[in-house]
Amino acid sequence: MGGFTRHRRSGRVIATFTGFEADLLRSLTGQLVELLRNESATVDDRDPFEALMDFSGPTAPPEDPVLARLFPSAYADDDEAASEFRRFTEGALRDGKAQAASTVIDTLEEAGLPPLLEEDGLMIDVELDEPEAMTWLRSFNDVRLALATRLGVEDDDEDYWWSLPDEDPRAQAHDIYQWVGGLQETLVDALSRG
Incomplete structure (x- = not known):
């Protein structure tokens, strides 16, 4: 994994992914989109202003x-305050x-x-301007939080993850979690060099 760098002349953030890596990112972000939209999927054919002013979002924390x-x-x-805040903000x-995630x-x-x-051998070159890079960064953060939650990753539990055999699916999923974290770090570093 090479990660993200800043192009000297254009100032754009660039990365090259193998086809496998790009497909894995597409799969992870696709699963995130599905999870986010599955619970809140509604057909909204109202006037756009009416939809914008609708604050009838969820009031209970997600299950x-x-x-x-x-x-x-x-x-x-x-x-009560948490419920009201959620009602006004969670949908957006x-x-x-x-x-x-869809942008990724x-x-x-x-x-x-x-x-x-x-x-096999397919390489995907990605060039992002700063707003696009910030969008990718937010999506990486969401993917990492999702993976950490599903895996049960906790602070200072590295020894547990290193003790798992390579063929253990949990170890493989944790490797993906770490890979996304590495991409996130290189993206932060590339953005800071702007």
């Missing part, structure tokens, strides 16, 4: 542990996270990732 981690309670000691937050997918596909990966 799915990943969604609960992505949308924590804003007021831990005040259930979900849409923003789903859009960020769209960018990879625009860079040449085919709908079904069939080619």
Whole structure:
């Protein structure tokens, strides 16, 4: 994994992914979009202004542990305030996270990732301007939180993960979690060099 760098002349953030890596990113972000939109999927054919002014969002925390981690309670000691805050904000937050993940997918596909990966040795070059890079960064954070929640990753548990045999699916999923974290770090570093 080479990760992200800043192009000296254009100032754009660039990375090259193998076809496998790009397809893995597409899969992870696709699963995130599905999770975010599955619970809140509604057909909204109202007037756009009416939809914008609709604050009838969810008031209870999500049951799915990943969604609960992505949308924590804003007021831990005040259930009523937390419920009202969630009602006014969670829908837009979900849409923003789903859009960020969709942007990653769209960018990879625009860079040449085919709908079904069939080619060995395929390389995908991605160039991002600063706003696009920030969107990718937000999406990486959401993917990492989702993976950490599903895996049960906790602070200072590295010894546990290193003790698992390589063929253990949990170890493989943890490797993906670490890989996304490494990409996130290189993206932060590339952005800081702007």
